[in-house]
Amino acid sequence: MTASSTRRTTATQSRLAAVGAIAVAGALLLTGCGDQTKGKSNDSGAGAATTAPLASKLPQSIRDKGRILVGSDIAYAPVEFKDAGGKVVGLDPDIANALGKQLGVRLEFRNGTFDALLTGLRSGRYDIAMSAMTDNKNRQEGVDPDTGKKVGQGVDFVDYLTAxxxxxxxxxxxxxxxxxxxxxxxxxxxxxxxxxxxxxxxxxxxxxxxxxxxxxxxxxxxxxxxxxxxxxxxxxxxxxxxxxxxxxxxxxxxxxxxxxxxxxAAPYGIAVSKDAPRLRDALKAAMDAIIKNGEYRKILEKWGAQDGAVKESVINGGK
Missing domain, CATH: 3.40.190.10 (Periplasmic binding protein-like II)
Structure with missing residues (x-):
């Protein structure tokens, strides 16, 4: 959602349908905390990196580790949160697991406050940030929205939803x-x-x-x-x-x-360092693959987010 005064409305019928779908998906789930403790996603179900269809697109350093560390504010149900047992669940973790199957690695979630995620990405604490993060020009260019001044290196986004x-x-x-x-x-x-x-x-x-x-x-x-x-x-x-x-x-x-x-209404994006173009492109290829094979649509329907579905992933599509 870009910060401007132009507004885009959504039909009441679609909005109510989304609410209903979210209720069904979330009725048995509880939200979790939002501190700086570690949280881990479900296992991605990925096989060895050598057998996954898109494993070769990843940087060798990621393939060797077998995991991608994901910075996320895990207190934002139903996008990402912890269930009663402390397990990280939600729309983003499900998409991350699906991407992991394509890439042959686990995507492991680490909890942090939202406003510190890009700082953590720049410092190397995370490989990517995935947290219902809006892709916009300020974040792409590292500009403070309050002052209009550049405060650091921007990031690239792999877009995957509109909200x-x-x-x-x-x-x-x-x-x-x-x-x-x-x-x-x-x-x-x-x-x-x-x-x-x-x-x-x-x-x-x-x-x-x-x-x-x-x-x-x-x-x-x-x-x-x-x-x-x-x-x-x-x-x-x-x-x-x-x-x-x-x-x-x-x-x-x-x-x-x-x-x-x-x-x-604007795209959610997975944030990736501008110094990691190969990782960015591998994530985009994996996103396009799960859109094409139908797994993406099933995940969105599970969490009542199908109205925000995209037909293909885009890099830096935010305005």
Whole structure:
């Protein structure tokens, strides 16, 4: 979801269908923590690297290790989170496992706060970052969205899904909020470093005197939800799949409701260092392979994200 004022709506029918599908997939699952502890995905099911169909496309160093370390904020259900047993589950881990089968390696998830993932990637802590991360020009070029200044080397993205941003409130207590302009004079909870925070900052600049938009930014989305649930803020914002999941599952569906339409539909991308073009291209080839063989579609349907399906992977498709 690129941080701009242009908005793209989604039909109510599609939105409700996605919510229903997410509910079915997530009814038995619980969200996990968002600290800096390690988390590990399911085994990818990959065989030896020499027998996987796309193994030869990987850098030899990755093939020798037999794994790709994935930085992720594992507290963003249903995209990535921990179930009751502490196992990393969700849309991203399922896609990662499917990619691992094509490449002959395991994709192992490591937990971190969202706003530190690209720093961890640049420092070599992770090989890639996969965490419902919007592909946009600022991230591609290493530009701070607040100052417009370059703060580091950018990253390349392997795009794999399209999603927008939503606002949600306590159920039956919308405070008259139907869209972003209605947030003036209100308090909004967001996850730090996300496009939701970028959009909120842009909206705050438009608010008239005496109707300040107060933004409370947290390390993870679970903290935002807790703040909203307690009445500390009037609304929260996150990516639509996450907002829809929270609406359907929190308090048995009694805590929250989505208000208005999702906006800023844009691609999710797997972030890869610009110094690792061969790894980037191998991931793109693997993504195209699972799109073609139908495994990608099955994963999206499992998590209620089929409305965001792409027909092919693109490198740096974000604006």
């Amino acid at each position: 927008g941003v939503s606002i949600y409130t306590r159920k039956g207590d919308t405070q008259g909020i139907t869209g972003w302009p209605d947030l003036c004079g209100k308090k909004l909870a967001v996850e730090r470093g996300t496009v939701s925070e970028d959009l909120a900052k842009q909206e705050a600049k438009k608010c008239p005197g005496g109707k300040k938009l107060t933004i409370e930014a947290f390390d993870d989305d679970q903290q935002s939800q807790t703040r909203l649930r307690s009445g500390g803020v009037d609304a929260a914002s996150s990516d639509f799949p996450v907002a829809a999941y929270a609406v359907k599952t929190s308090g048995g569906g009694k805590d929250f409701q989505v208000v208005g339409d999702q906006v800023e």
